[in-house]
Amino acid sequence: xxxxxxxxxxxxxxxxxxxxxxxxxxxxxxxxxxxxxxxxxxxxxxxxxxxxxxxxxxxxxxxxxxxxxxxxxxxxxxxxxxxxxxxxxxxxxxxxxxxxxxxxxxxxxxxxxxxxxxxxxxxxxxxxxxxxxxxxxxxxxxxxxxxxxxxxxxxxxxxxxxxxxxxxxxxxxxxxxxxxxxxxxxxxxxxxxxxxxxxxxxxxxxxxxxxxxxxxxxxxxxxxxxxxxxxxxxxxxxxxxxxxxxxxxxxxxxxxxxxxxxxxxxxxxxxxxxxxxxxxxxxxxxxxxxxxx
Amino acid sequence: xxxxxxxxxxxxxxxxxxxxxxxxxxxxxxxxxxxxxxxxxxxxxxxxxxxxxxxxxxxxxxxxxxxxxxxxxxxxxxxxxxxxxxxxxxxxxxxxxxxxxxxxxxxxxxxxxxxxxxxxxxxxxxxxxxxxxxxxxxxxxxxxxxxxxxxxxxxxxxxxxxxxxxxxxxxxxxxxxxxxxxxxxxxxxxxxxxxxxxxxxxxxxxxxxxxxxxxxxxxxxxxxxxxxxxxxxxxxxxxxxxxxxxxxxxxxxxxxxxxxx
Numbered sequence: 305x306x307x308x309x310x311x312x313x314x315x316x317x318x319x320x321x322x323x324x325x326x327x328x329x330x331x332x333x334x335x336x337x338x339x340x341x342x343x344x345x346x347x348x349x350x351x352x353x354x355x356x357x358x359x360x361x362x363x364x365x366x367x368x369x370x371x372x373x374x375x376x377x378x379x380x381x382x383x384x385x386x387x388x389x390x391x392x393x394x395x396x397x398x399x400x401x402x403x404x405x406x407x408x409x410x411x412x413x414x415x416x417x418x419x420x421x422x423x424x425x426x427x428x429x430x431x432x433x434x435x436x437x438x439x440x441x442x443x444x445x446x447x448x449x450x451x452x453x454x455x456x457x458x459x460x461x462x463x464x465x466x467x468x469x470x471x472x473x474x475x476x477x478x479x480x481x482x483x484x485x486x487x488x489x490x491x492x493x494x495x496x497x498x499x500x501x502x503x504x505x506x507x508x509x510x511x512x513x514x515x516x517x518x519x520x521x522x523x524x525x526x527x528x529x530x531x532x533x534x535x536x537x538x539x540x541x542x543x544x545x546x547x548x549x550x551x552x553x554x555x556x557x558x559x560x561x562x563x564x565x566x567x568x569x570x571x572x573x574x575x576x577x578x579x580x581x582x583x584x585x586x587x588x589x590x591x592x593x594x595x596x597x
Numbered sequence: 598x599x600x601x602x603x604x605x606x607x608x609x610x611x612x613x614x615x616x617x618x619x620x621x622x623x624x625x626x627x628x629x630x631x632x633x634x635x636x637x638x639x640x641x642x643x644x645x646x647x648x649x650x651x652x653x654x655x656x657x658x659x660x661x662x663x664x665x666x667x668x669x670x671x672x673x674x675x676x677x678x679x680x681x682x683x684x685x686x687x688x689x690x691x692x693x694x695x696x697x698x699x700x701x702x703x704x705x706x707x708x709x710x711x712x713x714x715x716x717x718x719x720x721x722x723x724x725x726x727x728x729x730x731x732x733x734x735x736x737x738x739x740x741x742x743x744x745x746x747x748x749x750x751x752x753x754x755x756x757x758x759x760x761x762x763x764x765x766x767x768x769x770x771x772x773x774x775x776x777x778x779x780x781x782x783x784x785x786x787x788x789x790x791x792x793x794x795x796x797x798x799x800x801x802x803x804x805x806x807x808x809x810x811x812x813x814x815x816x817x818x819x820x821x822x823x824x825x826x827x828x829x830x831x832x833x834x835x836x837x838x839x840x841x842x843x844x845x846x847x848x849x850x851x852x853x854x855x856x857x858x
Contacts, residue, residue, distance in 0.1 A: 365602075365603060365604055366603075366604050366609055366612070367603075368603075369603055387603075388603065404699075405665075405699050408698040408699040408701060408702065409698050411698055411701050411702055411728075412698030412701055412728040412731065413698075415698075415701055415726075415727060415728040416727075416728055418723070418724070419724050419727055422724065429746075430746060433742075487732070487734055487735075490734035490735075490737070490738060490764070491734060491760070493764065494760060494763055494764065497763040497764060497767040498763060498788075500767060501763060501766075501767060501788060501791040501792050502791065504791055504792070505787075505790070505791035565783045568783040568786070568798065568799035568800075569783060569799075570826065570829060570830075571799045571800030571826055572781040572782075572783075572799050572800050572802070572803070574615070574800065574822045574825045574826050574829065575781070575799075575800035575802065575803030575804065575822055576668050576669075576781070576803060577612075577615060577616070577619070577822070577825070578619050578803065578818045578819070578821060578822040578825075579668045579671070579672055579803045580668055581616055581619055581620070581818070582814075582815070582818055583668065583671055587623065587814050587815070587818070588671070588675065588806065588815075
C-alpha cells in the first residue's frame with residue numbers, strides 16, 4: 305500500500321488522472337480542515353506536524369549508519385549503504401514538502417493579482433504600474449507556456465515553422481532580451497551602492513572607525529600590485545616579511561578577520577540550535593504557538 | 598539525491614548535552630529563577646523606531662529577508678509580530694514585503710493575529726502583506742518601490758539577506774528612513790553596519806524574541822544558549838591544547854574531527 309502511494313507510479317494510468325485526483329483530494333482535505341478545525345485545532349495540528357517532521361529529520365541525522373531500512377522494497381534506496389533505516393524516507397518526505405511549497409506559489413500569484421487588480425480597478429495613484437505588471441505577467445506566462453509546449457529541440461534548429469518561430473522568438477525576446485539584462489543591470493548597481501556605503505563606513509569619526517579604515521586600507525593595498533610595489537624593499541624572508549603589504553593584508557584576513565567571523569558563526573549556530581528546539585517543541589512565541597500565561 | 602550527512606558519536610553527545618543545557622535552563626526559568634539579559638541596542642531601538650513612524654504619521658516597512666521557511670525566517674516573523682503589536686496600538690501601518698510565497702500565508706496570519714492581540718482587528722489590511730517577487734533583484738526593486746511610494750519612515754530588515762541587502766538599505770537611507778536590521782550571516786553584517794542606524798549582530802538575532810517579550814521560557818532558552826557557548830569555547834580551548842600537545846593525527850583528535858558513522 306505504502307509502496308503504491310509513495311513509490312514511482314506505473315504507467316498504467318495517465319499521469320494527469322493522478323494529478324487531478326491528488327488535487328481533488330487535497331482540496332477536499334483543505335476544505336474539511338478549514339471548515340471543522342477551529343484555531344485551537346489548527347494550532348494543535350501544526351504542533352503535532354512540526355514535532356513529527358522534526359523528529360524524523362533529527363533521527364535520520366543522529367541514528368547510526370545501517371544498511372537495513374524500515375521502508376518497503378520498491379522505494380528508491382536513497383543513501384544506499386551510507387544511510388540508516390530512515391534515510392530512504394528522506395526523498396518522499398522532501399517530495400511532500402515540495403508539493404506543499406508548490407501550493408503556495410498559487411497563493412503568491414493570487415496576492416499579486418489581488419493587490420495590483422485593486423490598484424487598476426480603483427484607479428489608484430500609479431495604477432499604470434500595476435497594469436504593466438499584468439501585461440508583463442501574461443506575456444511571460446503565455447510565451448513561456450507556449451514555447452515549452454512545443455518541446456523544441458536544443459539547440460534550436462534553423463528550420464522552424466512560423467508558429468514555432470513566433471513562440472520561440474517571443475520567449476527569447478522576453479527572457480534573454482528583457483528579463484536577463486534587467487537582472488544584470490540591477491546587480492551592477494551594487495558596485496555604486498558598495499562605494500557609497502564604504503565611503504560612509506570609512507569616515508574617521510571614532511577610534512573604532514579609524515581602526516577599520518586602517519585595516520581596510522592595508523587589506524585593499526595588499527590585494528593590488530601597487531601594494532606589493534610600495535613595500536618591495538622589505539625582504540620576503542624572515543619575520544620582517546610580515547611588513548610587506550601583501551603579507552600584512554593576508555595576516556589581517558587570516559588572523560584577525562577569520563577568528564572574529566568564526567566567533568560570530570559559533571554564537572549563531574548555538575542560537576539556531578536553541579531556536580530550533582523552541583520551534584520543534586512549540587515553545588516559541590508567535591503565530592502558531594500558544595502564548596505563555 | 599543528497600541525503601543528509603550523519604552525525605558521529607561526538608556530535609551526538611555534544612548535541613544532546615547542549616540541548617539538555619538549554620531545556621534545563623528553560624525549566625529553571627519557568628519555575629521562577631531570575632535570568633539576566635544584557636542590553637542589546639539594536640533590539641531596544643525597535644520601540645524608538647516604531648515611535649518615530651507614529652510621530653511622523655508614516656508607515657513602517659518590514660522585510661523578513663529572502664530565505665524560505667526556516668529558523669531565520671521564523672525568528673523574523675516573531676519579531677514582526679512584536680513590531681505589528683506595537684504599531685497597531687499606535688495606529689501605524691506596517692507594510693510587509695515577501696520574496697518567498699511559502700512565507701506569505703504565515704506572514705499574513707502573523708500580522709492578523711498581532712492586530713487581534715493589540716485589540717485592533719479592524720485595522721488589519723490584507724494588502725499590507727505583499728508577495729513582491731520570487732526573484733532576488735526584482736524583490737529588492739519592488740520593495741524599494743514600496744518604500745518610495747508609501748513614504749515609509751522606518752525600515753526593519755530582519756532575516757536572511759544577501760546581495761539585495763545594500764539595494765534595500767542604501768535606498769532606504771536616501772529616503773531618510775530610520776533603519777534597524779538584523780541578520781545571522783556574518784558576511785552581510787558589515788553592509789548593514791555601514792547603511793543602517795541600528796544592527797542586531799550574530800546570535801543577538803536569535804535572542805530577539807526572548808529579549809523583546811521577556812517570557813520565562815524564551816529567556817531560559819537564551820541563558821541556556823549562552824551556557825552552551827561557554828561549553829563550546831571550553832571545548833575549543835581543550836582541542837587546541839590536545840592538538841598542540843598530542844598532535845593533529847592522534848587517534849582521539851582524529852576521531853573527534855572524523856566523519857559521521
